[in-house]
Amino acid sequence: LHLSAVKLAELHSDLKIQEKDELSWKKLKAEGLDEDGEKEAKLRRNLNVIMTKYGMNGKKDSQLVDTNYIKDGTESDTLDDPRLEKLWSKAKTSGKFSDEELDKLWREFKHHKEKIHEYNILLETVSRTEDIHKNVINPSEENLVKEEILHNKHRELKDKLRSINQGFERLRKVSHQGYDTTSEFEEPRVIDLWDLAKSANFTEKELESFREELKHFEAKIEKHHHYQKQLEISHQKLKHVEGTGDKDHLIRNKEKYAMLEEKTKELGYKVKKHLQDLSSRISQGLQHNEL
Secondary structure, three states: OOHHHHHHHHHHHHHHHHHHHHHHHHHHOOOOOOOOOHHHHHHHHHHHHHHOOOOOOOOOOOOOOOOEEOOOOOOOOOOOOOHHHHHHHHHHHHHOOOOOHHHHHHHHHHHHHHHHHHHHHHHHHHHHHHHHHHHOHHHHHHOOOOOOHHHHHHHHHHHHHHHHHHHHHHHOOOOOHHOOOOOOOHHHHHHHHHHHHHHOOOOHHHHHHHHHHHHHHHHHHHHHHHHHHHHHHHHHHHHHHHOOHHHHHHHHHHHHHHHHHHHHHHHHHHHHHHHHHHHHHHOOOOHHHHH
């Protein structure tokens, strides 16, 4: 796969969550609690996203590259969207951002690209499901179960599209005006969650509690970023020491690398699981708005 040390750790975390979700689904299926197959379909979509994200779907150039965007003065990935490319180009040449802020902004752009990609996968799944329903011979069977599946998927599409629209407006604003130093949050995923939470059906007390939890979540993400950087540095050092032939030095570097790799995997899993839980709570709040 030619993945970096950080991407391998991320892949491990994603697959660990996928494995846990699949084990939970098998228990539900054994108890007859997924008769409509909706949870199984969602698992397949998640796996499809993972395979595409890490270039495992058999398509060339589908892999999303690492966070470090600057290589000889140019970014190492494309955004696949003319509007995003135009915004990024304007931000890059505006002089309003430090190198660190540009790095952070690039993470936001790539996060937005991932959201669009996940939305398109879900949209394709919904389209296939609708085509299948049109060919169902027994209409009563479709009305009993299949309509509920489509309703859930359309609701998920609506939530994702809302997040994409809010995210684009934020990118447009930041690209033109620079970062707001009074902003509560900096991490793209946390900003997304907070924007959605404010439009969900939460009481003031619930919203304040959610705000505090997001602060803890952002601190967890920052800690994960720290270990990712340390892992990448350790990986480069290990490659260098391997070429020197110093066995004692090599052993010490391998031990440090293994420790950092395990910690990065562990934190990555915790971040992704926490993100799942927070997203689920917001989704429930948004659904209440529609009732």
